Amino acid sequence: MKITLTVNDAAYPLDVEPRRVLADALRDDCGLTGTHLGCEQGVCGACTVLVDGEAVRSCLMLAVQCDGVPIRTVEGLAGPGGEPHPLQRAFSAERGLQCGFCTPGFLMLAAGALDHDPRLGDEEVADLVRSNLCRCTGYEPIRRAITRAARDHQNGQEGRHRSV
Amino acid sequence: MVDRWLRREDERLLTGAGRFVADLRVDGRLDAVFVRSEVAHGVLREVDCSAARETPGVAGAWSAADLPGLPPMPGGEPAREWPALVEDRVRYPGEALAVVLGDDRYHAEDGAARVRTRIDPLPAVVTARDAAADSVALFDGLSNVALRGEAGSPIAGEVWERAAVVVESRYRQQLLMPSPMECRTILCVPEGDRLTVWSGHQAPHRLRSELAALLDRPEESVRVVVPDTGGAFGSKSAVFPEFIVVAWLAVRLGRPVRWVEDRRESLLVATRGRGQDQHVRLAADADGRLLAYELTVEADVGAYPHLGVAFPMQTAWMATGPYTTPLVHATVRSVLTNTMITYPYRGAGRPEATSPLERTMDVLARRLDLDPAELRRRNLIPPELFPYRTPTGRTYDSGDHPAALDLALRTLGYDGWRAEQARRRADPAALPVGIGLSCYVERSGGERGSLHDYVGVEAGEDGTVVARCGAASSGQSHSTVFPALVAETLGVEPARVRLIEGDTDELPGGVGSFGSRSAQIDGAGLQHAAGLLIEEARERAARMWDLPVEETAWSEGAVHPVRGTAAMGLSELVKRTGPLRIDERYEADMAFPFGTHAAVVEVDPDLGTVRVLRLVAVDDCGRALDPAVVRGQAFGSIVQGLGQALYEGVPFGDDGVPLLANGLLDYLLPTYAEIPPIDLRETRTPTPRTPLGAKGAGESGCIGTPPAIVNAVADALRLDHPERLQMPLTPDVVWRAAA
Numbered sequence: 001m002k003i004t005l006t007v008n009d010a011a012y013p014l015d016v017e018p019r020r021v022l023a024d025a026l027r028d029d030c031g032l033t034g035t036h037l038g039c040e041q042g043v044c045g046a047c048t049v050l051v052d053g054e055a056v057r058s059c060l061m062l063a064v065q066c067d068g069v070p071i072r073t074v075e076g077l078a079g080p081g082g083e084p085h086p087l088q089r090a091f092s093a094e095r096g097l098q099c100g101f102c103t104p105g106f107l108m109l110a111a112g113a114l115d116h117d118p119r120l121g122d123e124e125v126a127d128l129v130r131s132n133l134c135r136c137t138g139y140e141p142i143r144r145a146i147t148r149a150a151r152d153h154q155n156g157q158e159g160r161h162r163s164v
Numbered sequence: 165m166v167d168r169w170l171r172r173e174d175e176r177l178l179t180g181a182g183r184f185v186a187d188l189r190v191d192g193r194l195d196a197v198f199v200r201s202e203v204a205h206g207v208l209r210e211v212d213c214s215a216a217r218e219t220p221g222v223a224g225a226w227s228a229a230d231l232p233g234l235p236p237m238p239g240g241e242p243a244r245e246w247p248a249l250v251e252d253r254v255r256y257p258g259e260a261l262a263v264v265l266g267d268d269r270y271h272a273e274d275g276a277a278r279v280r281t282r283i284d285p286l287p288a289v290v291t292a293r294d295a296a297a298d299s300v301a302l303f304d305g306l307s308n309v310a311l312r313g314e315a316g317s318p319i320a321g322e323v324w325e326r327a328a329v330v331v332e333s334r335y336r337q338q339l340l341m342p343s344p345m346e347c348r349t350i351l352c353v354p355e356g357d358r359l360t361v362w363s364g365h366q367a368p369h370r371l372r373s374e375l376a377a378l379l380d381r382p383e384e385s386v387r388v389v390v391p392d393t394g395g396a397f398g399s400k401s402a403v404f405p406e407f408i409v410v411a412w413l414a415v416r417l418g419r420p421v422r423w424v425e426d427r428r429e430s431l432l433v434a435t436r437g438r439g440q441d442q443h444v445r446l447a448a449d450a451d452g453r454l455l456a457y458e459l460t461v462e463a464d465v466g467a468y469p470h471l472g473v474a475f476p477m478q479t480a481w482m483a484t485g486p487y488t489t490p491l492v493h494a495t496v497r498s499v500l501t502n503t504m505i506t507y508p509y510r511g512a513g514r515p516e517a518t519s520p521l522e523r524t525m526d527v528l529a530r531r532l533d534l535d536p537a538e539l540r541r542r543n544l545i546p547p548e549l550f551p552y553r554t555p556t557g558r559t560y561d562s563g564d565h566p567a568a569l570d571l572a573l574r575t576l577g578y579d580g581w582r583a584e585q586a587r588r589r590a591d592p593a594a595l596p597v598g599i600g601l602s603c604y605v606e607r608s609g610g611e612r613g614s615l616h617d618y619v620g621v622e623a624g625e626d627g628t629v630v631a632r633c634g635a636a637s638s639g640q641s642h643s644t645v646f647p648a649l650v651a652e653t654l655g656v657e658p659a660r661v662r663l664i665e666g667d668t669d670e671l672p673g674g675v676g677s678f679g680s681r682s683a684q685i686d687g688a689g690l691q692h693a694a695g696l697l698i699e700e701a702r703e704r705a706a707r708m709w710d711l712p713v714e715e716t717a718w719s720e721g722a723v724h725p726v727r728g729t730a731a732m733g734l735s736e737l738v739k740r741t742g743p744l745r746i747d748e749r750y751e752a753d754m755a756f757p758f759g760t761h762a763a764v765v766e767v768d769p770d771l772g773t774v775r776v777l778r779l780v781a782v783d784d785c786g787r788a789l790d791p792a793v794v795r796g797q798a799f800g801s802i803v804q805g806l807g808q809a810l811y812e813g814v815p816f817g818d819d820g821v822p823l824l825a826n827g828l829l830d831y832l833l834p835t836y837a838e839i840p841p842i843d844l845r846e847t848r849t850p851t852p853r854t855p856l857g858a859k860g861a862g863e864s865g866c867i868g869t870p871p872a873i874v875n876a877v878a879d880a881l882r883l884d885h886p887e888r889l890q891m892p893l894t895p896d897v898v899w900r901a902a903a
Contacts, residue, residue, distance in 0.1 A: 017270065028268070033187035034180020036394070038345045039427040043828040046345060074180035084168065084178070092174040095796050099639025100177030101184065101345040101394030129836040133828070135345050135395050136639050137796060138803035139836040 003067035008076025016063050023047045025063035034074040034104050045132030048105035049073045055112040074104035086152040096145035098136035110146045120150040171644040182392040185349035185362050186424045193420040197272035199262040199279045201254040204288035204502040204820030215278040221271025225264040235378040244303050246468035248408040255467035256504045257821045258432030288502040288820025292462035295499045302500045310473045311498040315480035315556035319491045323456045327447035331527045336890045337440040337516045339814040342509040346394020347425035352414035364393035366401040367676030372668045374403045390666030396638035398508035401678045431824045437509020439464045440516050446524045452539045456491040459483045465498045466505030473498045478513025484554035485521045486565045486605045487543040492555040502820045511866035514606040522602040522871035560756040561851045572760035572782040598880025600763045602872035608680035608860020609754040616751035618673040619689030621697045623744040627735035629661040634674020635682040636666040645790045653694035656721035680860020688854035689750030696746045704741045755851040755859040759783040761868035765876040772899025776840035786850040786859035797862035805869030807834045813892045
């Protein structure tokens with residue numbers, strides 16, 4: 001099937017089999033290998049991306065379901081000038097990654113949540129961290145990172161509002 | 165902005181620019197999919213790949229019969245050979261019967277689905293005890309017992325007869341899946357006479373020499389590169405049957421071939437850890453002084469003899485633990501079973517030594533009506549007895565075990581929790597709490613024969629420094645930590661130093677990263693090599709300035725005359741005197757990190773649920789190269805230890821097939837929902853065996869945490885016979901034990 005994936009504001013016209021999962025299309029057809037596959041059954045969440053603003057397990061979604069729908073992956077997380085997203089900075093600062101394999105999934109999950117509600121509370125952050133698997137960090141540094149990013153994000157936005 | 169990223173690894177991994185093997189793009193690459201046995205044990209009657217070969221997108225399909233000369237797994241016994249593809253007998257579930265190569269994984273799987281196989285099932289044995297009976301033989305005419313070994317000397321009967329107390333117990337160290345988030349990977353790219361192998365791997369040089377030998381070609385013709393690796397925990401340190409098939413076919417076809425293991429395969433055929441049935445006897449006098457300890461290990465090591473067969477000896481050698489027990493005897497019997505092989509998994513042999521001893525210490529304390537902390541205090545090896553030679557043949561380098569125990573008790577608020585426990589015991593409506601301790605000692609660095617590594621430091625004309633070592637990172641921050649260490653030794657800015665590792669073309673040799681050896685051996689080695697570079701720089705400067713070497717000095721990355729101020733930096737020195745490069749084989753003895761872990765749990769006896777209220781871990785790994793990195797690994801390993809204690813395990817059906825068909829919905833890795841409050845504390849007792857003083861780090865949680873949690877549950881339930889508490893402590897196990 002001919003479809004166009006719109007990933008991080010770039011258009012990727014593709015000819016894919018209907019069975020092709022979104023994760024494979026992103027990785028192999030679009031060359032966006034930042035999205036990782038950890039279980040291919042929707043449990044680990046390493047492959048989480050944003051589809052129309054919603055966090056989805058891209059191993060459980062078909063590429064053809066996403067024709068014309070905006071998709072955001074970890075490659076599109078930084079700002080237009082390459083300025084890191086607060087989440088990226090916070091994950092480094094809080095040591096929220098070791099091997100880094102699960103990291104893009106946590107980043108996109110949290111990015112989607114922050115887009116919906118920049119005032120993430122502790123319980124919302126905990127719910128996010130509970131959604132995905134990490135085998136290196138023990139999660140607590142990831143929780144701290146998302147909490148920090150939410151705070152920075154908020155401060156940043158309020159700063160912008162004030163400066164207007 | 166210099167401080168944007170705490171680690172050098174972070175930017176690429178946080179922006180999607182990391183490169184794991186599955187991310188590499190190579191033109192013309194074929195994907196390998198293996199057709200796997202659905203039975204645990206059986207006689208292979210037929211493999212028919214013809215339909216697979218006609219499948220669109222399939223480049224080829226082969227059974228063992230189609231690949232004469234395909235080499236078997238290395239390191240086994242000729243009489244019990246492990247073929248890379250099953251030839252006539254299936255011995256573990258998931259064993260590969262055929263391989264299909266496709267232009268992508270979808271097509272290869274289409275082909276694999278059309279391979280027809282027929283197996284006549286045989287009875288399967290999955291526990292060491294069943295297998296040792298030899299009623300089902302994995303190899304006709306041969307016993308399933310693959311190895312017998314012992315550490316220490318047999319203990320005379322009268323010792324047990326005269327002791328005031330003797331505790332006997334049985335424990336199961338269940339099979340665990342290491343479960344790195346990235347499963348195993350290999351990509352083989354043949355180019356002319358060379359074969360480049362990309363693999364997420366812990367020991368690239370060993371992989372190179374094994375593959376070269378298997379393919380019967382010179383080592384120099386094989387290059388192994390380890391790119392970003394998504395965790396390993398011991399599970400990526402070997403060559404595997406699938407690796408042999410992929411490398412063989414890549415060479416034979418002259419095309420790049422890769423295998424990217426998926427989770428479903430991994431749960432079936434990745435190496436597993438632990439897997440021991442244990443019997444212990446522990447004798448003490450009336451004051452609680454340990455007199456004798458006997459550990460009997462029956463290890464289920466999987467279907468084929470291999471390196472892991474001898475690995476339970478690690479448990480035997482470490483059986484003494486942190487106590488002054490004068491008589492210790494450990495025996496091991498490794499038995500072949502119808503499972504994928506057991507192999508090192510984080511902790512590797514030390515958790516299996518710590519758990520039975522620490523659990524039995526708590527039973528002994530109860531029998532003697534002694535506080536478990538006091539019983540331990542009376543028996544811990546005091547600091548003045550180091551180096552301490554154990555009855556099981558280890559010589560511990562250094563330690564202050566009582567300090568670690570005391571710090572753990574203080575951090576936990578031990579007396580407060582005991583008071584809370586008493587309060588709840590007086591209140592029939594309150595859920596019971598239990599407090600569990602675990603004092604451990606581990607071994608780091610490796611065994612004789614692997615206590616060395618290649619290390620090197622090179623100064624460039626441009627003022628940069630390149631550090632090289634034989635380690636291979638799978639998430640341990642080597643690119644950050646090792647350059648910082650070299651920079652500190654040389655007195656230069658860390659930004660000027662970069663690390664090269666994990667590429668056999670770039671290094672004269674190497675051993676790898678396993679057994680908590682990277683900081684201890686490679687770290688000490690890099691410090692040593694940097695010191696040699698300083699010496700060489702001073703000698704060159706002395707010649708240049710016509711001074712005795714003693715009249716030169718080194719500070720802040722430059723050599724200068726002792727009298728006078730004219731300093732010369734490395735860059736200038738190299739420009740004047742030529743390339744300056746140190747290459748060394750560094751060797752050091754093993755070291756023994758130690759510590760105390762403590763747990764507080766609340767148990768609901770009616771539901772069998774365990775809520776961990778608090779974990780405290782006091783670890784001592786000597787000098788920590790980067791304390792935050794060490795703490796990160798300590799925390800992660802505690803969570804893996806929590807997994808062993810409460811959640812993880814491999815149950816089998818009567819047919820010997822693991823009951824993990826629903827993948828990670830069946831094999832329960834801890835999530836954030838399961839993480840209790842965890843306090844990390846450190847004591848610092850450097851190893852005297854290297855000038856650096858670093859002992860291994862990163863495995864402590866898998867070693868110290870599980871028995872602390874199990875002891876806490878037994879304490880909450882006031883169990884006299886905690887044998888019924890066998891890990892993982894699922895609600896079912898706890899409910900039955902409480903009943």
